[in-house]
Amino acid sequence: MEQSKNRNSASKQQFEFPEQQLPTLTVEWDRFEDDPATNLKDALQRPTCWAVCGRIGKGKSSLVELIGSKYPKVIDLFGARDNESLSWCRSDRAGSILFLKGVGVQIDSSWPSENTLDVTIEQMQKYDAVVSCPSFYSTVKEEFYDIGMFMEKFYKRLHYDVKDVWCVVVREAANLLSSRLCIGETQTEAKAMMVYMLRQMRHHGVALALDSIRWKAVDIDIRDLAAYTFMKGQGIKGLPDDLKFLYNWFDPFGVMRMGKEKFILMSEDGPIGHGTATMPYWHKQEGEDLLRLFDIEVKYPDSLPQADSGQRHVNPYEHAKIVQVRYEKHLSYGKLGTEFSRSTKTIKDALDRHNRLIESMGQCTVCMTARCTLKDTYIPADIASTSEEEAEEAQTPKDA
Numbered sequence: 298m299e300q301s302k303n304r305n306s307a308s309k310q311q312f313e314f315p316e317q318q319l320p321t322l323t324v325e326w327d328r329f330e331d332d333p334a335t336n337l338k339d340a341l342q343r344p345t346c347w348a349v350c351g352r353i354g355k356g357k358s359s360l361v362e363l364i365g366s367k368y369p370k371v372i373d374l375f376g377a378r379d380n381e382s383l384s385w386c387r388s389d390r391a392g393s394i395l396f397l398k399g400v401g402v403q404i405d406s407s408w409p410s411e412n413t414l415d416v417t418i419e420q421m422q423k424y425d426a427v428v429s430c431p432s433f434y435s436t437v438k439e440e441f442y443d444i445g446m447f448m449e450k451f452y453k454r455l456h457y458d459v460k461d462v463w464c465v466v467v468r469e470a471a472n473l474l475s476s477r478l479c480i481g482e483t484q485t486e487a488k489a490m491m492v493y494m495l496r497q498m499r500h501h502g503v504a505l506a507l508d509s510i511r512w513k514a515v516d517i518d519i520r521d522l523a524a525y526t527f528m529k530g531q532g533i534k535g536l537p538d539d540l541k542f543l544y545n546w547f548d549p550f551g552v553m554r555m556g557k558e559k560f561i562l563m564s565e566d567g568p569i570g571h572g573t574a575t576m577p578y579w580h581k582q583e584g585e586d587l588l589r590l591f592d593i594e595v596k597y598p599d600s601l602p603q604a605d606s607g608q609r610h611v612n613p614y615e616h617a618k619i620v621q622v623r624y625e626k627h628l629s630y631g632k633l634g635t636e637f638s639r640s641t642k643t644i645k646d647a648l649d650r651h652n653r654l655i656e657s658m659g660q661c662t663v664c665m666t667a668r669c670t671l672k673d674t675y676i677p678a679d680i681a682s683t684s685e686e687e688a689e690e691a692q693t694p695k696d697a
């Protein structure tokens with residue numbers, strides 16, 4: 298964990314806004330107003346999936362931030378290229394933020410940071426906001442790969458307090474699919490995995506706020522996951538064909554020209570309403586350079602870490618090979634490390650991931666990609682001699 302600048306530095310004072318009001322959401326229901334789904338206060342305390350659709354600049358991001366701010370913890374991923382997710386640094390959560398970053402990237406700021414690949418559920422527990430932004434990675438590919446791996450961590454959150462639901466904000470839902478592709482999954486696997494993963498999130502106490510879902514660009518399977526969908530101003534093109542029924546309730550001109558604070562809201566249970574969301578006071582304004590504003594300096598490594606995706610993590614084929622050799626030859630982590638020219642830790646991580654995916658999903662999707670026959674086979678930890686492994690554990694050098 299890195300943290301270099303003093304938290305009480307003068308620069309911090311200038312973006313504290315204690316007098317500012319938290320953003321508000323007001324909805325008037327036009328259909329089924331007595332349905333339990335119209336209780337948004339309740340929905341905002343549960344692991345609900347929220348989606349916001351609309352045209353460029355219509356206040357989608359400001360609305361997902363509002364949703365995130367209603368949960369005890371917000372985890373903001375895939376900020377737009379302008380690092381808008383950093384605006385949490387001037388929200389009421391400024392005192393408790395953890396940055397996520399790529400391996401080897403150094404962040405010099407008054408907030409702590411941790412590698413996206415290494416951060417644990419226990420570490421995140423301590424913060425009110427966990428924030429990733431594009432500038433914290435050496436490449437876009439690294440960002441997507443790391444966040445893809447990061448999303449799998451929630452499966453480890455098996456027990457959660459109903460008062461401690463976390464909200465993951467995904468600023469461009471399509472990026473989530475790209476992140477699966479970066480892990481080495483094929484298009485079909487990536488989509489299946491993403492839908493599966495999003496659907497499972499609620500069992501781990503994780504709500505989702507998906508921003509920038511262009512209605513037609515996103516697959517129906519993914520749109521259908523949302524319990525609530527906000528439609529923002531639609532412009533001259535109007536509502537897509539499958540939503541034209543909404544014109545029974547709303548005036549086409551109103552839908553075309555609605556203000557940035559306005560929206561139509563649909564619940565999957567049938568209620569339809571309309572309302573207003575105020576803009577969070579911390580939301581990034583056009584032209585702002587948030588890195589500079591918050592005095593955050595980022596240094597990138599001179600060379601990227603090894604492996605095909607620029608990571609110390611293994612690709613699917615190497616993963617499958619490690620699983621296979623461990624299963625067939627019962628080699629210890631250390632011996633496998635020598636065989637694959639990898640550190641003991643990297644080998645152990647690969648085998649842990651294999652078992653974790655089988656436990657959570659019934660199949661290891663990494664092995665699936667590599668067409669490995671052991672995709673359903675859990676590899677017990679005691680398959681190799683335990684004493685040998687304990688001896689090795691005393692000295693576990695990391696890959697470069």
Ligand SMILES: Nc1ncnc2c1ncn2[C@@H]1O[C@H](COP(=O)(O)OP(=O)(O)OP(=O)(O)O)[C@@H](O)[C@H]1O
Pocket residue numbers: 351352353354355356357358359360377509557558559574575576577581582583
């Ligand atoms: N609730 C709101 N009320 C009034 N103005 C708003 C509101 N939300 C956003 N705005 C204004 O609109 C601008 C764009 O908002 P926002 O970044 O949320 O839009 P977006 O739909 O996410 O844009 P993009 O498509 O570029 O991602 C903001 O900078 C702000 O000035």
Ligand SMILES: [Mg+2]
Pocket residue numbers: 357358359377508509
């Ligand atoms: Mg946006």
Ligand SMILES: [Zn+2]
Pocket residue numbers: 616617620650651661662663664665672
């Ligand atoms: Zn596997």
